[in-house]
Amino acid sequence: MPPAPHRRVTLGEVARAAGVSAATGSRALAGDPRISGPTRERVRRAAERLGYVPNAAARSLRRQATRTLGLLLVDLADPVHGLIAAGFEEAAAARGFTVIFVAGFNDPARERRALQLFAEHRTDGVALVSSILDPAEALTLIRSDRVVLAQADHPSLAGYGNDRPVGSIRSDDAAGAGATVRHLLDAGYREIGYVGAGPTASNATRRDAVLRALRDSAARPRRAFAAGRDGWRDGLAVARRIARDLPEALICYDDKLALALMDGLRACGLDVPRDVGIAGYDDIPFAACSNPRLTTVASPSAEIGRLAVRMLVGAIEGGELPPSVVLPVELVVRESTPGPGSIDYTQPRGGEVSPRRVTSLEPVGVAPGGGR
Amino acid sequence: MPPAPHRRVTLGEVARAAGVSAATGSRALAGDPRISGPTRERVRRAAERLGYVPNAAARSLRRQATRTLGLLLVDLADPVHGLIAAGFEEAAAARGFTVIFVAGFNDPARERRALQLFAEHRTDGVALVSSILDPAEALTLIRSDRVVLAQADHPSLAGYGNDRPVGSIRSDDAAGAGATVRHLLDAGYREIGYVGAGPTASNATRRDAVLRALRDSAARPRRAFAAGRDGWRDGLAVARRIARDLPEALICYDDKLALALMDGLRACGLDVPRDVGIAGYDDIPFAACSNPRLTTVASPSAEIGRLAVRMLVGAIEGGELPPSVVLPVELVVRESTPGPGSIDYTQPRGGEVSPRRVTSLEPVGVAPGGGR
DNA sequence: TTGTATGCGTTATCAA
DNA sequence: TTGATAACGCATACAA
Numbered sequence: 001m002p003p004a005p006h007r008r009v010t011l012g013e014v015a016r017a018a019g020v021s022a023a024t025g026s027r028a029l030a031g032d033p034r035i036s037g038p039t040r041e042r043v044r045r046a047a048e049r050l051g052y053v054p055n056a057a058a059r060s061l062r063r064q065a066t067r068t069l070g071l072l073l074v075d076l077a078d079p080v081h082g083l084i085a086a087g088f089e090e091a092a093a094a095r096g097f098t099v100i101f102v103a104g105f106n107d108p109a110r111e112r113r114a115l116q117l118f119a120e121h122r123t124d125g126v127a128l129v130s131s132i133l134d135p136a137e138a139l140t141l142i143r144s145d146r147v148v149l150a151q152a153d154h155p156s157l158a159g160y161g162n163d164r165p166v167g168s169i170r171s172d173d174a175a176g177a178g179a180t181v182r183h184l185l186d187a188g189y190r191e192i193g194y195v196g197a198g199p200t201a202s203n204a205t206r207r208d209a210v211l212r213a214l215r216d217s218a219a220r221p222r223r224a225f226a227a228g229r230d231g232w233r234d235g236l237a238v239a240r241r242i243a244r245d246l247p248e249a250l251i252c253y254d255d256k257l258a259l260a261l262m263d264g265l266r267a268c269g270l271d272v273p274r275d276v277g278i279a280g281y282d283d284i285p286f287a288a289c290s291n292p293r294l295t296t297v298a299s300p301s302a303e304i305g306r307l308a309v310r311m312l313v314g315a316i317e318g319g320e321l322p323p324s325v326v327l328p329v330e331l332v333v334r335e336s337t338p339g340p341g342s343i344d345y346t347q348p349r350g351g352e353v354s355p356r357r358v359t360s361l362e363p364v365g366v367a368p369g370g371g372r
Numbered sequence: 373m374p375p376a377p378h379r380r381v382t383l384g385e386v387a388r389a390a391g392v393s394a395a396t397g398s399r400a401l402a403g404d405p406r407i408s409g410p411t412r413e414r415v416r417r418a419a420e421r422l423g424y425v426p427n428a429a430a431r432s433l434r435r436q437a438t439r440t441l442g443l444l445l446v447d448l449a450d451p452v453h454g455l456i457a458a459g460f461e462e463a464a465a466a467r468g469f470t471v472i473f474v475a476g477f478n479d480p481a482r483e484r485r486a487l488q489l490f491a492e493h494r495t496d497g498v499a500l501v502s503s504i505l506d507p508a509e510a511l512t513l514i515r516s517d518r519v520v521l522a523q524a525d526h527p528s529l530a531g532y533g534n535d536r537p538v539g540s541i542r543s544d545d546a547a548g549a550g551a552t553v554r555h556l557l558d559a560g561y562r563e564i565g566y567v568g569a570g571p572t573a574s575n576a577t578r579r580d581a582v583l584r585a586l587r588d589s590a591a592r593p594r595r596a597f598a599a600g601r602d603g604w605r606d607g608l609a610v611a612r613r614i615a616r617d618l619p620e621a622l623i624c625y626d627d628k629l630a631l632a633l634m635d636g637l638r639a640c641g642l643d644v645p646r647d648v649g650i651a652g653y654d655d656i657p658f659a660a661c662s663n664p665r666l667t668t669v670a671s672p673s674a675e676i677g678r679l680a681v682r683m684l685v686g687a688i689e690g691g692e693l694p695p696s697v698v699l700p701v702e703l704v705v706r707e708s709t710p711g712p713g714s715i716d717y718t719q720p721r722g723g724e725v726s727p728r729r730v731t732s733l734e735p736v737g738v739a740p741g742g743g744r
Numbered sequence: 745t746t747g748t749a750t751g752c753g754t755t756a757t758c759a760a
Numbered sequence: 761t762t763g764a765t766a767a768c769g770c771a772t773a774c775a776a
Contacts, residue, residue, distance in 0.1 A: 053491040058753035060429040077458040086449040119425040263661030289635035291663040430769035
């Protein structure tokens with residue numbers, strides 16, 4: 001192997017070394033059957049010897065296709081988005097596609113720049129995960145049959161129709177939220193609150209589904225708390241607000257918030273699940289080993305990433321974008337919601353124990369945003 | 373805004389629409405001061421009106437530079453790598469660089485394909501995170517002054533010299549491990565074990581530092597457990613092995629393993645920290661809100677990502693790769709290691725309580741790989 | 745201040 | 761079975 005072929009070798013040089021034309025060199029390396037065995041072998045060897053690496057830019061320019069996919073997500077450091085990204089990258093790599101990632105941090109300006117970037121790079125397909133842009137905006141830069149919206153979060157989309165102008169992947173937020181409520185009711189909880197995050201479509205969908213399911217039930221007073229988009233960063237602050245008027249159980253927008261809130265409640269001297277039950281959403285890996293382990297709705301994050309690739313590649317190679325999909329979710333019942341009667345009080349676990357407040361909570365009029 | 377300019381507009385068309393040549397169009401959009409104000413404005417408008425988006429491939433081909441960086445990491449779904457990726461992407465975007473990510477999953481074949489991919493795309497710089505390839509191999513495909521190795525994990529690198537052939541970023545594993553040991557000794561722990569992961573350089577470095585610090589101390593018998601590279605996936609299995617011969621405290625290779633192990637120990641009826649103290653490594657976000665909260669070594673993951681970009685961009689724009697760096701780490705003491713005497717036994721917290729076994733543990737002869 | 749011509753590295757068309 | 765040629769879209773050297 002040569003030490004470090006840094007003046008990049010071109011196909012032409014390889015061809016010359018093999019004593020053929022550039023065209024023949026190209027065909028030989030592409031495995032074109034019209035090229036004779038010996039010639040092919042000579043070219044291969046020359047390429048190997050010279051350390052030839054094809055130039056993707058030149059190839060893309062000529063072929064008018066890049067075999068590149070763009071992925072816009074919120075934050076690579078977020079467990080859910082990390083899983084989606086991992087699924088996406090793996091599926092793309094398996095099909096020979098390169099992936100360009102951009103994190104948008106829920107910032108419209110960054111999301112727009114990401115679209116611009118994808119357009120400049122002529123990505124063959126684009127997936128937008130939890131984008132807060134109006135999907136119509138994406139279509140000004142990306143052709144509609146090469147876009148997949150996953151868990152679209154533009155507030156206007158809370159209505160939840162799947163008649164989007166582009167491909168769409170969702171997990172069934174409403175079903176997951178409903179299943180959580182039913183589980184809690186079955187377990188005997190009656191006062192149930194929802195702890196929301198930012199002003200996104202998925203928060204609105206989950207919150208509304210929770211509140212609707214509660215209204216349709218025998219549940220007693222309930223309430224929605226708004227933790228704000230970054231509530232999970234300060235579980236204690238959220239816990240303090242909630243502890244002033246504690247329901248029997250809390251359904252959190254997602255696991256991140258639920259885990260932070262559990263910690264905050266513990267810091268307030270409250271014990272989960274003895275003093276309050278908690279359920280999350282997503283089933284991130286650490287939900288399975290928290291203490292107590294977290295009841296949550298398993299949303300197939302990695303599969304969403306893989307599916308986005310399958311849909312895009314289907315469109316690229318098949319010419320048509322496959323139909324939109326709503327993925328099923330599954331409730332995973334763990335220790336954090338055993339039911340209000342199921343705790344063995346002979347084995348106290350908490351520190352400072354404050355008696356459960358049983359307050360009358362007013363029913364909720366919910367403003368978009370998770371307000372109280 | 374036009375509905376969807378999908379037959380991509382070229383610079384030539386924009387120029388024609390503006391009544392100038394392609395060259396003038398190019399210069400106008402590039403803000404070349406030689407172009408008169410009115411002309412520039414006409415070109416800009418034409419570009420806007422036609423929905424012109426420059427073609428990155430053509431530009432790269434012509435400029436012989438791509439403004440693209442490659443990032444190879446182990447797994448996008450891993451919290452530490454997610455943080456590094458997030459820092460990397462953010463820093464790159466801020467400087468106008470596009471990022472291509474590849475996850476290598478500790479698989480040499482995938483890592484090699486990633487290098488090949490970066491080479492084909494003519495990335496201006498490449499960062500390899502926790503790569504298990506021999507660094508020399510990278511240099512056959514990437515020029516050495518455009519590579520940064522972050523937390524290199526090729527087994528041969530355990531020796532820890534920083535005289536690598538390429539740029540290198542490390543956090544100070546040995547210092548972190550040593551600080552953890554000192555903290556545990558100060559807290560009163562005497563029987564301390566190390567729970568290792570795979571056969572990587574960083575595992576070897578941490579393990580050796582722990583064992584060395586123990587040997588140099590008044591600590592009593594100690595032991596190293598090998599959880600294997602994927603031990604954190606089955607905390608219970610690891611816990612069972614360790615529970616048979618439980619030290620007073622365990623230092624884990626990383627937080628993922630520590631959190632899984634805490635859960636496994638709890639499933640075995642053991643209580644952390646009453647029955648055993650636990651320390652992790654990395655300070656991933658959930659280490660701060662586990663129950664008990666995890667003592668750990670804060671390693672600046674996002675900063676590693678940002679620094680990698682700074683070094684590469686320094687090389688690209690300054691011509692020379694900045695010197696290698698060892699980043700300091702910081703011990704974060706939390707609830708999981710209060711010291712063996714500091715638990716209030718009047719407030720039992722565990723379920724089934726097995727009395728601490730106080731066995732004589734043999735000193736460890738450690739094989740590379742986390743021995744025994 | 746602007747235009748003309750050229751080439752970046754590939755692949756595809758056409759001809760031999 | 762192979763070669764000559766052109767073109768993908770852009771930016772620059774040189775000319776005007």
